[in-house]
Amino acid sequence: MTSRTLRRRLHHGDVDGKRHEQFETSGLDVLSEPLLGNKEYDDSLSEVRAALWDDERRKEHIHWTLLFSHVIAQWAQWIANIVLGSGSLIGRLLPFPFATQNGQTKNFLPPLLSPLQEARLRNLQQRLQVPFDGSCVEHQDSLRLLWQLAYPDRELPSLKTELWKEMGWQGSDPSTDFRGGGYISLENLIFFAKMYPDAFQNLLHKRDGNRAEWEYPFAVAGINISFMLVQMLDLQSGKPTSLAGIQFLKLLSEDEMAFDNLFCVAFQMMDAQWLAKRASYMEFNDVLKSTRTQLERELALEDTFNVKDLPAYNMLKR
Template identity: 65%
Template structure:
């Protein structure tokens, strides 16, 4: 029986047990009323039948029956109210133990294509950069060729790597938590958006600070920021940004790399607007993430190329 039905049938106000209406049975027709009227052993045998007394007797019986009906109804009503109070309390306790809100994100169900592409991306995230591996060394050389097509590739340990924005003469020491995917992101940026890549690498746009952000190291930080923002280390992304990214991933297997390029271009734009210098890099990175989060949840954004900031990229 629902709480609404109980309220409609019983008319007992609140169902939390704090307000109760009681049937008034304190009238003359109470349990103090004798069942057979007054009688005594002395005049029992000599009592004369009187029709008026019989009518009174019948009236007494009717009143008694009515009285018991009231008592029974009141008992049933109180029992029902007690039951309803237990139900309401149980729901309240359940709500405290398992809180739900109308803004709670529904469970995420991946399509086979989403699951396949998400697993592929996760495998990329799990590969640390290892400067001793030939394929990782080749990836660094490939990045140099894309960045400086007319220049000779330097040794893997050289002061020339600082020109690209590595902090020391050995780029492998700068990856840390970025992993191989951060190098792959830089290579993807250089291949697919060469004009924007060269513009950010050479810092040719806008009025620049004397102490600029290092290009390559900034790229590693952007990769790391995106992994956190999209909740990609979870078994299934549960944040609203991660869920929206899963929609992008179903439409484009390279959605993460494209989003990386947007984020890098946006970071540079934020840097110029804020007239920032090296010590303010983290603040600019944070504002870049905030802007991306705003754009990711726009209703008309169905893929990376729908993001407003994507228009800043130049192929």
């Protein structure tokens, strides 16, 4: 029986496969002692008291069982970090998280979070729920801001024009490209342009390396990277249970904007993979998969506590 199942059963009062017995009383006259002794009454009262005592013992048992299950969960997570850490023997032999037979990443016990982690994870998950809305003034202003950051010396165009294709949108209306990416993918691009302007400009204008004849579209690639990170980090669950997601929670405790910073690292990493593979437009999905694999490996490093600890972070140029 898993700790999760145990907690669920305890929550419903089902210990050892049995429900709590219910004891009905008739009020104060049952619990108060009579002035004169009455054997039948005393026997009945003793039974009720015994039942109430048993009930209290069950509650105490539940409390300690829950506490014990939390301790076991913490130990299991600690052992998993040691076993899968890159510094351990198994970590060196298997630098990538264990996978099931169908190739899906194996889930681990959800960790116990600090109040700070809980708050930051909740805020991030709320951001993920916001779809891009082309009719929303705030979202329109964000698109304009992205253009100004990308092309500070050029005139701001209308929201529907062929000029947006130069940034790597597929059509004249950028709002049609977001789909599952949501508003957070636009926030990620803006964060990248603000925090790492040189790296942003290098990727936007494809300045590094020998480029392919058919290059990946910059803006749409960013949306795909945001979506990939959400899936990899298991952020649509209540609490992440993938190894990468659990490791990400450590980064989140150190940096409230860990997701946005990780997006910048992943984008830079994806471009490096693109150049190394000499890929072209039709191979973008393969490059994205390779990027995910490399990023998961770096997140699994035992000395990673901040996005800046990732080896790939060094590729970003301020």
